[in-house]
Amino acid sequence: MRLKISLPFVFLLWLVTNLAYAAVEVTDDSGQLVHLAKPAQRIISLSPHLTENLFATGAGDLIVGTVEYSDYPAAAKQIPLIGGYNQLDIEGILALEPDLILAWHSGNPLAQVERLAGLGIPVYYSEPRSLAGVSHELRQLGRLTGREATAEQAAQAFDAGAEKLKKRYAQQREVRVFYQVWEQPLITLNGEHLISEGLSLCGGVNVFADLKQLVPVISREAVLEQDPEVIMGGGIKEGEGEKDPAWLIHWQKFTAMQAVKANKLYFIPPSLVQRPTPRFLEGTQIMCDKLQQARNH
Amino acid sequence: MPFKLLPRLLVLFCLSLLILVLGLLLGSVNLPLEAIVSVLSGQGAPLHKMLILELRLPRVLAAFATGGLLAVAGALMQVLLRNPLADPYILGLSGGAAVAALLTMLAGLGVFWVSSAAFTGALLSTFLVFGLAYGSGQSSATRLLLTGVVVASGWGALISFILATSQAQQLPGMLYWLMGDLSHAPNPLIPWVVLLVVLCLLIPLGRTLNVLARGALQAAALGVSVQKVELLIFGLAALLTAIAVTLAGSIGFVGLIVPHLMRMLFGYDQRILLPASALAGGSLLVLADTLARIIIAPQQLPVGVITAMLGVPVFLLLLYRSNR
Numbered sequence: 001m002r003l004k005i006s007l008p009f010v011f012l013l014w015l016v017t018n019l020a021y022a023a024v025e026v027t028d029d030s031g032q033l034v035h036l037a038k039p040a041q042r043i044i045s046l047s048p049h050l051t052e053n054l055f056a057t058g059a060g061d062l063i064v065g066t067v068e069y070s071d072y073p074a075a076a077k078q079i080p081l082i083g084g085y086n087q088l089d090i091e092g093i094l095a096l097e098p099d100l101i102l103a104w105h106s107g108n109p110l111a112q113v114e115r116l117a118g119l120g121i122p123v124y125y126s127e128p129r130s131l132a133g134v135s136h137e138l139r140q141l142g143r144l145t146g147r148e149a150t151a152e153q154a155a156q157a158f159d160a161g162a163e164k165l166k167k168r169y170a171q172q173r174e175v176r177v178f179y180q181v182w183e184q185p186l187i188t189l190n191g192e193h194l195i196s197e198g199l200s201l202c203g204g205v206n207v208f209a210d211l212k213q214l215v216p217v218i219s220r221e222a223v224l225e226q227d228p229e230v231i232m233g234g235g236i237k238e239g240e241g242e243k244d245p246a247w248l249i250h251w252q253k254f255t256a257m258q259a260v261k262a263n264k265l266y267f268i269p270p271s272l273v274q275r276p277t278p279r280f281l282e283g284t285q286i287m288c289d290k291l292q293q294a295r296n297h
Numbered sequence: 298m299p300f301k302l303l304p305r306l307l308v309l310f311c312l313s314l315l316i317l318v319l320g321l322l323l324g325s326v327n328l329p330l331e332a333i334v335s336v337l338s339g340q341g342a343p344l345h346k347m348l349i350l351e352l353r354l355p356r357v358l359a360a361f362a363t364g365g366l367l368a369v370a371g372a373l374m375q376v377l378l379r380n381p382l383a384d385p386y387i388l389g390l391s392g393g394a395a396v397a398a399l400l401t402m403l404a405g406l407g408v409f410w411v412s413s414a415a416f417t418g419a420l421l422s423t424f425l426v427f428g429l430a431y432g433s434g435q436s437s438a439t440r441l442l443l444t445g446v447v448v449a450s451g452w453g454a455l456i457s458f459i460l461a462t463s464q465a466q467q468l469p470g471m472l473y474w475l476m477g478d479l480s481h482a483p484n485p486l487i488p489w490v491v492l493l494v495v496l497c498l499l500i501p502l503g504r505t506l507n508v509l510a511r512g513a514l515q516a517a518a519l520g521v522s523v524q525k526v527e528l529l530i531f532g533l534a535a536l537l538t539a540i541a542v543t544l545a546g547s548i549g550f551v552g553l554i555v556p557h558l559m560r561m562l563f564g565y566d567q568r569i570l571l572p573a574s575a576l577a578g579g580s581l582l583v584l585a586d587t588l589a590r591i592i593i594a595p596q597q598l599p600v601g602v603i604t605a606m607l608g609v610p611v612f613l614l615l616l617y618r619s620n621r
Contacts, residue, residue: 069464087461107465182466184408184481185473185597213596217469220352220480222325222595224344253351256343274466 026143029133030105030125039146040100040122044093046113047085047104049275050126051076053134054102056278057141058150064096072271072279088112094119100144102126128276131197135159137276154278161281165201165288172203175291178223178259179206180233183247185217195273198280202288204230224254230294231259232287234270262297266290302569305562309573313361313580320357320587321349325594358489359482360586360600361579363545364555365492368578369499369571370537371552372559376510376567377530378438384553385538388445391547392452393422394539398546399459399471408481411474412543419539422448427531438513441531477548477601479586488540495533496572503568506530510565550605551578554612561615581608 024036044065045051051070054060060075065082082096083089085107093101098121103113105127117123124144128137135155142151177199181187189195191209199206207226208218223231233247248265251257259265268290272283321333326348335341336349370385378387386392397418401410430444460471499506505526509516513523541548555578556570563573585603592598 084462086465182469184411184470185478185599186480187469208595211596216596217473217598218595219325219590219597221348221590224347224352225326225595227344254347256347270466 024143024146026124026140028123028125028140029127029137032125034122034124034144036100036122036144040144042096042098042100043145044082044096044098044101045070046088046102046108047126048072048076049128049277050102050104051079052275052277052279053137053141054145056154057138057145057147058154059141059145059147062145064098065093072277088116090115100124102141129192129194131158131162131194131201131280133194134276134278134280138278158278158281161278162201162284165281165284169201169203169288169291172292173295175204175230175294176207176226176228177204177230177232177291178208178226178228180231180247181215183250186220186223187215187217189215194276194280198273198284198287199291201284202291204287204291224257227257228259229262230264230266230291232266232268232290234268234273262294264294264297266293302563302566306569306573306576309576309580313576316580316583316587317357317361320360320583321353323587323591324348324353325590355485356479356482356586357583359485359544360479360583362485362488362492363479363482363541363548364551364578364580364582365575366488366537366541366544366578367548367552367582368555368559368574369492369495370534370541371578372556372567372571372574373499373530373534373537374552375556376506377527377534378442379510379512380438380442381557382553383442384549385534385541386547386549386552387442387449388426388535389422389449389452390419390426390535390538391542392449392456393425394419394542395475395547396452396455396459397421398474399456399463402467402470402474403459403463408483412483415546416539416543419535419542422452423531423535423539438527473599474546476599477546477604478599479545480597482544485544488544491536491540492575495537496575499533499571500568502526502529503566503571506567507565510567545600548582548601548604550601550608551582554608555581558608558612558615561619 022038024039026034028034041062042064043054043062045054045063046067048067048070051063051066052072054063055073055076063079066076066079068081068084070076070079082092085104086109088109090112093116101113101116101121101123103123103125105125113123126137128134135158138151138155138158142148179188179195179199181189188208190211190213191206193214196206196209207228208216231251248267251260251265254260268283268286272279272286322328322330328345328348332341332345333349336346367385374383374385374387375381394415397414398411401414426445426448430441456475460468463471505521508519508521509523509526517523556574559570559573559577563569581604582600585607586600589598589600589603
């Protein structure tokens with residue numbers, strides 16, 4: 001039998017494949033234009049937060065390689081590793097034949113990423129620093145992978161969740177908060193940090209919002225001088241529970257502070273707030289609950 | 298005893314006291330002198346009390362002890378190795394402490410464990426170097442120096458390995474430890490006691506040290522049992538350094554430069570050089586730590602950054618003037 005291929009059919013086929021694999025152009029967080037001939041099919045994610053966001057947009061199955069500590073959701077743990085976020089295995093990445101690399105601008109070694117870009121692999125730099133940045137990233141990832149619909153859903157759910165929290169706590173009394181990121185050295189964050197934005201959503205005021213550095217090392221004296229109403233922070237170790245984390249014990253002896261006197265020291269699970277992903281809202285919800293607890297105390 | 302140098306030593310002592318008071322006065326919150334007086338006499342506002350008694354006094358005392366320990370240890374190492382480039386860390390002691398401390402940080406353990414590990418690591422490294430250098434019986438300063446330097450490079454490689462493979466959020470803590478940081482120094486009582494006891498022990502030995510500094514052969518010819526004295530010096534220097542490292546991480550520069558500085562001002566007699574080094578080392582570190590606390594307050598710098606910035610110009614100036 002002779003296979004008949006009509007011209008209109010060929011045209012239709014061409015049209016269909018081109019619609020499905022339309023060229024993609026998005027601007028990344030470093031301001032560079034990322035151009036893909038077709039939506040990405042083999043993605044390398046160079047940061048745990050990017051892996052998490054890809055899964056949130058329903059494109060987790062496209063990741064062929066990622067970095068250590070990509071531990072959420074559980075399926076992410078099955079993805080082959082290509083090094084740590086700060087130490088990339090260039091050969092391992094090339095061997096996976098990716099058609100898109102998602103890089104973390106402030107975390108990855110730029111020289112190594114630039115090298116990969118120089119080899120012709122498209123690189124998208126991510127640096128979400130705000131709540132709006134998270135939903136923006138979800139939408140961008142949707143465009144890059146051709147999964148716009150699920151990504152849009154995820155982004156809208158995130159925006160709606162943030163809006164809900166904002167509405168609920170907008171009328172509440174403001175609470176002055178010291179947020180402790182790390183114990184030794186003593187590290188906090190300024191007003192431009194995502195966590196600080198989450199705090200203000202709950203009606204919390206970061207006492208060190210005006211510092212210039214994003215995550216500054218500060219003196220204990222400065223905290224005493226600010227005398228915040230609430231002290232919040234994560235544990236030193238992942239999975240360390242609310243049960244007397246080390247940083248909490250350190251504050252106990254400063255009994256003249258109002259936060260210590262009224263025992264308003266709260267533990268925030270670091271895994272929920274340290275990544276700019278949809279899970280950040282869960283962490284924000286916990287911060288809001290603690291602040292409410294402090295108000296009612 | 299060179300009594301004519303005692304007035305100079307007295308001036309240094311008064312200067313040290315002044316710097317200690319300065320360290321109490323300055324910080325992210327500036328206190329008036331009356332506040333300190335009233336707190337020290339048992340009164341004062343709760344905030345001032347907390348600032349001075351809980352934070353500044355322990356920290357200033359810890360800084361002074363650390364500086365003093367390092368400077369004396371450095372002076373001893375320079376006598377022991379008869380090498381002007383010797384410092385307390387040259388035999389790999391801080392490297393051993395650092396590896397142990399970073400490993401406990403990697404495991405996520407608290408401040409107490411980090412300090413204990415640092416002390417253990419320092420002693421372990423000391424025994425390792427000692428065993429390798431003296432194990433075969435005969436030894437010399439050169440052999441000890443070489444062993445120490447090579448062991449130190451080994452520790453250095455391990456430190457780089459730990460830094461390269463650890464998580465991002467743990468890095469600031471590790472780097473601060475490596476640069477030297479006094480914000481979590483434990484109770485300074487033991488370091489002070491050790492410093493004073495060791496000084497009291499060494500000053501009567503001063504003549505022997507003076508002879509030894511001129512060379513092992515001359516010392517032996519003059520009837521010094523070189524091996525024994527060297528062992529004692531090595532052990533004491535290691536103990537002093539281990540305690541300093543436990544207090545504040547590896548603070549560089551003080552142990553190398555302060556003894557040289559004091560030699561320019563006080564000459565070569567160890568009986569006056571050692572106490573002078575203790576005072577000057579302590580003062581330098583208190584001054585550096587105070588600056589580290591206030592330069593970009595409320596933000597903090599690691600004290601190690603400031604020590605060198607203060608010490609280098611002073612040292613170069615003195616070196617330049619002593620040459621003319």
